[in-house]
Amino acid sequence: VPYDFRVKISQICSELNVDGIRGDIVTNRAAKALAAFEGRTEVTPEDIYRVVPLCLRHRLRKDPLADIDSGDKVRDVFKTVFGME
Numbered sequence: 001v002p003y004d005f006r007v008k009i010s011q012i013c014s015e016l017n018v019d020g021i022r023g024d025i026v027t028n029r030a031a032k033a034l035a036a037f038e039g040r041t042e043v044t045p046e047d048i049y050r051v052v053p054l055c056l057r058h059r060l061r062k063d064p065l066a067d068i069d070s071g072d073k074v075r076d077v078f079k080t081v082f083g084m085e
Contacts, residue, residue, distance in 0.1 A: 001028050001032055005031075005043060006028060012056070012074070015080075022059075031043045049075070057070070057073075060073065
């Protein structure tokens with residue numbers, strides 16, 4: 001995962017107020033796994049876009065009774081951070 005992508009993943013986690021660093025770690029690993037699964041050695045922003053909701057949306061809840069976000073909030077922050085608005 002290129003350094004600037006790792007920084008942007010951390011920025012996404014920060015803007016979403018994700019606690020700890022697990023969200024960063026899991027997102028990086030999932031993006032690498034997806035790229036490898038598809039036979040590539042480099043992670044693309046599209047890889048991150050595909051995995052980031054799966055890695056972070058359940059980490060947004062502060063109230064255990066609150067609904068889990070469908071991923072739209074995570075995707076919106078991704079688009080802002082990666083300049084894809």
